[in-house]
Amino acid sequence: MNVQTMPSAAGWQPTPGQPALKLESDERWSDFQEVLNLLKFDGHLHQLNNSTLFRRRRLKAGQSAMVMGQPFDGLYVVRLGALKSSMTHVDGAEHVLSFPMKGDLLGFDGICKNKYLSEVVALTECDLIKIPSTDLFSPGRGCNDMERMAYWAISREIVQEQTTYALTHSAKSEARVARFLRVQSERFAAMGYSPTRFTLPMTRRDIGNHLNVTLETVSRAFSALDSLGIISAERREIKILSMEALRKFES
Numbered sequence: 402m403n404v405q406t407m408p409s410a411a412g413w414q415p416t417p418g419q420p421a422l423k424l425e426s427d428e429r430w431s432d433f434q435e436v437l438n439l440l441k442f443d444g445h446l447h448q449l450n451n452s453t454l455f456r457r458r459r460l461k462a463g464q465s466a467m468v469m470g471q472p473f474d475g476l477y478v479v480r481l482g483a484l485k486s487s488m489t490h491v492d493g494a495e496h497v498l499s500f501p502m503k504g505d506l507l508g509f510d511g512i513c514k515n516k517y518l519s520e521v522v523a524l525t526e527c528d529l530i531k532i533p534s535t536d537l538f539s540p541g542r543g544c545n546d547m548e549r550m551a552y553w554a555i556s557r558e559i560v561q562e563q564t565t566y567a568l569t570h571s572a573k574s575e576a577r578v579a580r581f582l583r584v585q586s587e588r589f590a591a592m593g594y595s596p597t598r599f600t601l602p603m604t605r606r607d608i609g610n611h612l613n614v615t616l617e618t619v620s621r622a623f624s625a626l627d628s629l630g631i632i633s634a635e636r637r638e639i640k641i642l643s644m645e646a647l648r649k650f651e652s
């Protein structure tokens with residue numbers, strides 16, 4: 402990749418024999434090691450090349466990271482914040498696919514048809530790391546560590562989506578809400594936050610859309626869990642009082 406001048410693309414590598422370019426702001430870039438750490442990559446790499454840097458993209462709440470039909474130009478790793486991934490059907494109805502957070506991979510649905518098939522919108526202020534398609538799928542490029550990492554991360558996301566689908570479509574409506582809260586608890590714990598006290602970044606309507614239940618069902622489930630002393634819910638503020646009871650409510 403030619404890096405004679407400061408690039409506008411997401412990643413760059415210094416030309417052999419040249420000193421590394423001085424970045425305008427180090428906080429706007431991430432190296433390969435940080436990407437691996439965020440993804441919690443546990444696969445095998447031949448030799449870590451940490452000279453590649455990736456540009457970060459900042460979003461405010463309500464801004465889109467990608468939209469349906471936009472040409473595929475790379476993958477994104479969530480560094481900070483929470484987002485909503487959704488598809489809009491021809492009748493205008495929206496279906497919420499997932500709520501990506503720190504360490505999740507975005508944009509892999511764009512590989513198949515070379516365009517993104519879903520829209521991803523920031524629910525909070527977000528910081529994304531872009532891995533350009535040119536760094537992953539250039540013609541004639543053999544499989545390297547970056548490709549290996551991408552394939553591993555894509556496979557992990559598919560497994561997570563399959564697990565989420567099973568969790569949210571194999572139980573009664575109110576039990577799905579309990580499972581959703583338990584999964585969110587596990588996700589916050591994996592990010593190093595409290596698993597029993599957290600703020601949901603999504604609305605109850607979005608939760609219902611994601612779980613294929615009505616807004617009224619979500620509210621009724623929250624009220625039932627609260628009255629039973631399983632959780633304490635104040636708008637989006639959630640406090641889990643008994644994880645064991647929450648699990649029992651799922652069945």
